[in-house]
Amino acid sequence: MIANDPYAELERRFARMSAVSRAGAILNWDRSTMMPDGASEDRADQLATLGVIAHGMMTAPDMAELLSRAEGGKAGLDPWRAANLREMRHAWIHDNALPADLVEARARASSACEMVWREARRNADYKALLPTLTEVVTIAKRVGEAKAAALGLSLYDALLDEYEPGGRCQRIDTLFGELEAFLPAMLPRVMERQKQRGAELPLDGPFPVEAQRKLGLEMAGALGFDFHHGRLDVSAHPFTGGTADDVRITTRYDEADFTRALMGVVHETGHALYEAGRPRDWRRQPVGNARGMVLHESQSLLMEMQACRSDAFVAFAAARIREAFGKSGPAWEAGNIHRIYTRVEPGFIRVDADEVTYPLHIMLRYRLERAVLAGDLALADLPAAWNDGMKELLGIVPPNDAVGCLQDIHWPDGAWGYFPTYTLGALAAAQLFAAVRKAVPDLMGSIGKGDFAPLLAWLRTNVHGKGSLADTDTILSQATGSPLGTAAFKAHLESRYLTA
């Protein structure tokens, strides 16, 4: 079989690897939503084993030859298969760079560190995290070095390339530089304008979890979430997991404040629509994968920041909110709710940050993780460097490490090189939304009626439906007329926070 059609054999093998990876995705979801505490070691063993098995399939002795022979016959492949083969090669380079023991060590170190981190964060005790975090960073460096050699990239770019294929520091530095020239100057103007407007009226609860859950289900449904192929559950850290046919989104509820859970559901629904929206027939092949974390995050932020924090949508949602909680009065008017949903304020916590200050949180993490990986910053000095950076970028200093450098799961979890994709995603979201507003007449009118079909149709054609056929910039250029830039994002912030 190998001799006759190496490409077909590769498709067969990648379909099998995909099944293992999809099994792992459900087990990961379960770990964060359903699994009892006492099972964490058992689950870590299951996931590490599946990881090693998938790695073994990818690095089977005959894979190099299969890829070469398929590439030799590339002229005979249609563009879809050619793109699929390119993605296969890319995935293979990443996996083949790592010996099996490093793959297993990485999985086990991350699981172990994540457990320690939960406790360390609870106690604001960075020192307790330091030994396992050191192990995670040591392994991340080994991974980065191995991949850097295989890909011909710098260590940081090699790690970033796992989350955002083709993503490079040089490009990020340029884009972040443009934001750094803009945001710190903009922030005080926004704050001043907000101050003059006066405080919002508080939305007094309590808001029963069940009513919040129903409202979330309704909103996710309005955006296009298909509950025949997905679920909404609760987890400590909201995320989108599962598979394209079985998308699992989560949120967390606070009975004193419904606004975050609701917008969290909208955010994860954006991710979910990208997962569900890629072509059904492509799903077991690399070309059917999400293009990368930049486009993924662009889809959640397009829904959350662009579409659903708009005046138009908030007016629609406000009526549903009043009904869901049986509320009325001035605080519950759309204008007041919109002001709450667009309030800007420097804070300690990234996941609670508004869209103006959010990039500053990311720049801090990007700067620090590059320094740690380059050996320019010792992990022992991370808390001090964090606090200095917060002071410089946001003008505030965290009172303890729990709301400082211990707040995010990413570093303990081994996701070094991941953070910049959040802000790149915000840029892409603004750029895509500007394009769809031009392309679809009265888009905001539809959104204001809770009708997301025109938006979703455009995204299906221009983003979701492309899978990994082309690179991020090509997809963005085809959809918006230009590669990733900061112009649309800056225009969006000015329009929403300084003009409207």
Add this chain to the structure above:
Amino acid sequence: MIANDPYAELERRFARMSAVSRAGAILNWDRSTMMPDGASEDRADQLATLGVIAHGMMTAPDMAELLSRAEGGKAGLDPWRAANLREMRHAWIHDNALPADLVEARARASSACEMVWREARRNADYKALLPTLTEVVTIAKRVGEAKAAALGLSLYDALLDEYEPGGRCQRIDTLFGELEAFLPAMLPRVMERQKQRGAELPLDGPFPVEAQRKLGLEMAGALGFDFHHGRLDVSAHPFTGGTADDVRITTRYDEADFTRALMGVVHETGHALYEAGRPRDWRRQPVGNARGMVLHESQSLLMEMQACRSDAFVAFAAARIREAFGKSGPAWEAGNIHRIYTRVEPGFIRVDADEVTYPLHIMLRYRLERAVLAGDLALADLPAAWNDGMKELLGIVPPNDAVGCLQDIHWPDGAWGYFPTYTLGALAAAQLFAAVRKAVPDLMGSIGKGDFAPLLAWLRTNVHGKGSLADTDTILSQATGSPLGTAAFKAHLESRYLTA
């Protein structure tokens, strides 16, 4: 590594296979409890792939040599390792008998047939099931023939051996023969006695699901279920799944009748305690597996039928039940509840059957599945044969196939050769409970206080803690003084239904 210590290499490989199997167990649980309908094909692909991977690990080209070489050095192994090696060989024979394509075909045919069965049962439409069921039986026969050749057994014994290692038709025929000489004669006497006693007072609801759930959690906890290592959820067909460190039990609630969900939780808790009670260090090795489905079912039935339908336990539970639902009055006295929980009545549905008529349901299925597998009964004639058998054994004829031959998931699911273990488990439960009552002074006194610690301690020592060290009969003989028999079961039925 192989050259130096073949046994150690086998332990390493079986630990890895165990991790794949445990991953599959969680995915199976999710399929029945959480998975959205639209994901069934995706999940079937994941599970079939994991099955093929595990099979590939077991049947790796060097496994035969590893096993032989380890067996050659058996004299140097301690009894635990020797038993583990014996279980490895047994598992290998089962897997190695089947080519990979048959393993995958079996998984896919079962998944497909189960989906068709759900609809066919809903519509009481056996004809709709016939084509996929025929495929499942064809594959079961191929599996049985291959295993029969490898194990030197008859086709049926080879299939049964998968669920109950060492289980044989000849033995079942003897035991079932003894029951057939006893039950049909006993049943009318029980019915007559029950009639003279008069009808029970009805327990009027409704019983809110949340109150039922809380009561179930409390009872499971009283029996010894550890929620740090497990969960209780809802599924259409109650079962125990997951892993030893992460035991997932399920039930289903009916707001008009709490009695079945509550006893269902007790039943599954019995299974769960067996899963959780095997030694922690053995869990990734074959010797740490459950001995077989006979002892597994004995543990659920010991809790449900022996311990928790006793006068002593029902008196304890009745007080908790009254409190949970805010009830009082004569219907809610322990005596009335106990009469409800020990009512005997021939019915169509196996899972609703009392312990007197239950074996008759099993004998019917055992008889029919042997005939189908032997080619003596065509699947097209199964409904008629079913109805004839019901008439003969229970004196009633199902009005349609939904409550007749379509009621159980087992045959569509590919579990041919499984049914007899239910009744063998009932026999073992009675025998074990008679032994523990002798061994533990005032056992019923403890149970009547909701204190299951003495019972659980005895089970841990005499059943759970043995894992697969010895065969079922040896474990039973050591615990009770004799191999599996019908005497204790018959004595139990006479005592509960004709004497007390």
